Amino acid sequence: MHSLLHMAAPGIFVLLWSTGFIGSKLGAPYIEPFVFLTIRFAAVLPVLLALALVLRADWPRKGAEWAHCFFAGALIHGVYLGGIFYAIDNGMPAGIAALVLGLQPLLTALLAGPMLGESVAPRHWLGLAVGALGLLLVVGPRIGVDASGLTVENALVCLVAVAGIAFGTVYQKRFAGGVDLMPGTLVQYFGALAVVMPLSMLESWEITWSGELIIAMTWLVLVLSIGAILLLMVLIKGGSAARVASLFYLVPVATAVESYLLFGETLSLLQVAGAALVVGALLIIRERRIGTRRTPA
Numbered sequence: 001m002h003s004l005l006h007m008a009a010p011g012i013f014v015l016l017w018s019t020g021f022i023g024s025k026l027g028a029p030y031i032e033p034f035v036f037l038t039i040r041f042a043a044v045l046p047v048l049l050a051l052a053l054v055l056r057a058d059w060p061r062k063g064a065e066w067a068h069c070f071f072a073g074a075l076i077h078g079v080y081l082g083g084i085f086y087a088i089d090n091g092m093p094a095g096i097a098a099l100v101l102g103l104q105p106l107l108t109a110l111l112a113g114p115m116l117g118e119s120v121a122p123r124h125w126l127g128l129a130v131g132a133l134g135l136l137l138v139v140g141p142r143i144g145v146d147a148s149g150l151t152v153e154n155a156l157v158c159l160v161a162v163a164g165i166a167f168g169t170v171y172q173k174r175f176a177g178g179v180d181l182m183p184g185t186l187v188q189y190f191g192a193l194a195v196v197m198p199l200s201m202l203e204s205w206e207i208t209w210s211g212e213l214i215i216a217m218t219w220l221v222l223v224l225s226i227g228a229i230l231l232l233m234v235l236i237k238g239g240s241a242a243r244v245a246s247l248f249y250l251v252p253v254a255t256a257v258e259s260y261l262l263f264g265e266t267l268s269l270l271q272v273a274g275a276a277l278v279v280g281a282l283l284i285i286r287e288r289r290i291g292t293r294r295t296p297a
Helices: 002-030 033-054 063-089 094-101 104-116 122-143 152-175 181-200 211-238 241-263 269-287
Strands: none
Touching: 002 033, 002 063, 002 211, 002 241, 033 063, 033 181, 033 211, 063 152, 063 181, 094 152, 104 122, 104 152, 104 241, 122 241, 122 269, 152 211, 152 241, 181 211, 211 241, 241 269
């Protein structure tokens, strides 16, 4: 049973993570981006605290452990999601945003070498390249739909976002991998709030509490910010950072399928071919474990 759950964990993570874009799209018309994220992250805290107490989790004993979790959370949640929400709210086409964010697996693989001592095999680089090509085919048809929001500012924000989650993923494994899951993730969200809450003070805090927003907020808090993130932390702890990051190639594919089912967005033959390439890339990457060497503490 345990091995079955271990095998299913990557697929479950991709499915849960991809729904974040659907939830964001559902709630975006009723709330400003940083207000949205501030409420979302704040709502996660009591739930994680209750889980940590019920499970009698081991809390970090050293100040450095608290600081590492705080910083990793600021990057993985605050910088990454803050950048995405800001760019899309300012008109960045979702297809282009997805393409820029698709750089994450490549950037993570580059960082994993010097920071974690992970040697990325040629087979793995081949898988990353095939995945990037597949991602381009999936999101390419959406790029020309509306390019009015393709500004230098939005492009830079997306690049900062992808750098944030790539560096944060590697940093989490390198410096906070030994911290207990529940309290470590709880501290991460305090780091995320330190990024988005000050920015939310620049917004009006005008919120329309519609049914769509309540559903989106509930889903994003419970399923994304708790379920998917805890699963991501488990995957980072148990596998190489580069291999875990390669799963993000599948997210736009899953989102495209969900958009087709929920919103009637069409999928061309080219997009289907791109999705097949992405799946093939993941099979190439996961076929053989990446070798690791010890890195001095």
